[in-house]
Amino acid sequence: MKVRTDEFKARSAETTKNPRRQASLKLVYDGLHKGRIAAAEDTDDWEDQRDRARAIKWHTINNLDYYLDLLDKNVRANGGNVYFANDDAEARDYVLGVAKANNVKTVIKSKSMVSEEIGLNEAFEEAGINPVETDLGEYIIQLAKEAPYHLIAPAIHKTREEISDLIQEVAGGPRQEDPQDLTDTARALLRDEFRKAEMGVSGVNFAVAETGSIAIVTNEGNGRMVTSAPRVHVAIVGMEKLIPSMQDLSTMLRVLIRSATGQRISSYVTVVNGPRKAGEEDGPDEFHLVIVNNGRENLLKDAQLREAMLCLRCGACLNACPVYRKAGGHAYGWVYPGPIGAIVTPVMTGKKVGRDLPFASTLCGACKDACPVKIELPTLLLRLRSDLAEGKADPKEKSSPLLERVSIKAWRFGVQSPMRFALAGRLSSLMMAPLSRGGWVRWLPPPLSGWTKSREFPRIAGKPFRARFRKKQR
Ligand code: SF4
Incomplete structure (x- = not known):
């Protein structure tokens, strides 16, 4: 995916002048942010859970080699395949190779930020394969040919009228305005795709090393269809998403879901243990797990920035951030917006490309307060600013004027x-x-x-x- 972080100032200025986008961004605060606060207040041991989740993630990231090996061994023991992709091109090539080997014409996808990161849909289209997003928000932005606006609500910036136009273009018939009618139409369109797809591609919320399982959290049930209906299932995971055990999964799910949507539990939590076994009725014949590096090692090898690898991609820091809520998701120019995007984007893609991003923060600390694993986001942003100002990020160019x-x-x-x-x-x-x-x-x-x-x-x-x-x- 093209990185356009050098356009932050121009694109955020555009969004601040757009009343439609500003109205949508208000929903981020009124809906998601307030929902998270209510869910946290409703949970007696919320702070303990955050501390536990942080400790689990730190332990895993500090022993990542060990847990990657364990995950690899256990996925294979379950009958699955594992591929380590060093960059986006390797990840794309592997997934395309699996699709071609299985003569795939249609791929159904559940929400995956890593697949956005590696530009998988574009690669499928170039290869003559039809990728279909099945998360409703992702489906809308696929129709609009846009990037996600938010980590968990990719189409939150779209108004009802805009969605209505997009759905009518593919469905034909009379124009619909009612959200329920629009959802029903999208559902009917997607149902056909579910039936004919030969391959499913999913993201992963957590990869459990001790059992070789992956856990996927959705509210629409599409994740379960994508992982069980087609003959082949490919799951793509960033290497920060590992956790050691099933017991840890229960802690991680509690903090992730409350922080992402304010729910105690999402409608569906799907745990996949490889391909269908003898005697089982559901599940794919083939299962592939693609573990993606793609610049994450830049975070990992830096003792301070490594903390960003604790991220669960829940989106809570975006909802809390006054800059994100004015600038909007597209201003950040890559896949990951908001405070966490301002940190991981420059480091993963090369700091020169993302030099505006670490400055796109008031350093008010609301992001750190909201983060379920208490990532020191303001401190990491300051560290990147300092690197840029001192010319450590790019010795030829210092970001502050003489x-x-x-x-x-x-x-x-x-x-x-x-x-x-x-x-x-x-x-x-x-x-x-x-x-x-x-x-x-x-x-x-x-x-x-x-x-x-x-x-x-x-x-x-x-x-x-x-x-x-x-x-x-x-
Ligand atoms: S940095 Fe924290 S709050 Fe932001 S997406 Fe990651 S886990 Fe969620």
Whole structure:
């Protein structure tokens, strides 16, 4: 999938001026964010569960080699195949190879952000294979030929009228406006695809190493159809989605579902243990698990950024983030929007491509408070900013302008000595005097003009605090 993170400013500015998108983004807060808060308040040991989930994920990520081996061994013992894809091209080629070997014409898909990440639908289409998304939100954005807007609600930005247009285009007949009618029509269209598909492709919410199982959480039941109806099932998983045991799965499901949708449990939790066994009625003849790296090792090898590998992709940090709720999901330019996207996108795709993203945050900390595994999102964003500013991300290019760097150096020089600090304060106060009114400066010249574009700057006091304090003491 093309990475367009360098368009963040332009695309977010567009969204802020679009009243339709702003109305949709309000739903993210009113529905998903408030739902999560209510679910957390309703759970007595919520903080304990978050701590347990965080400990499980840290343990797994710090022992990832061991658990990847264990998962591999157990999936094979269950009769499945495992493929480790180092990048998106390897993952695509493997899945296409399976499809071609089975003479597949139609693929049904349940929601998978990793399949978006590797550009699987485009690869299927180029190979003459028809991919059909079966999650209603994903189906809508597939019809619109767009990327997901949100991790768990991919079409949340679409209005009823827009959805109505898209469904009418494929279904024909009279235009429908009622959400139930639209859902019924989509359901009927998808039912045909379920019947004829030879292959199902699913995502994975958790891959359980000790049993070689995968767990999929849905509210529409499409995940169960995709994994059991076609002859071949391919599951695609980012390597951060491993957990050690079935016991851990119960903890992870509790925190994931409450954080994602505010439900205590989703309508369907499907656990797949490989292909159909002798004597079983349902299930595919073939099962493949594709474990994807695609830049995750960049996170893994950095002791601090590794924390982003704890992510469950629940979307809670997006719902809590004031920047996401104004900028919208497409501004982030890749598959993962919001605070977690601002961290994983630059690191997984190469920091130069995503250099605006770490700055797309107010650092208010709402994302960390919402995160079920307490990822230090603001700290990680600050770390990426620092890497960019210092030129560690790209030695040829420092993100802060020369003037800013010189100013910061001058400031550092000033604050290192009490005498220099006092002198600088007095000089600044004198220089600000002609620009201030009532103790506030409404306009500052470049390079400081950015400060006063949307807020006032308090005039630096003529007499420093320490001098006033000394006088008061006397
Ligand atoms: S960073 Fe935390 S809140 Fe955000 S998607 Fe990941 S798990 Fe959810």
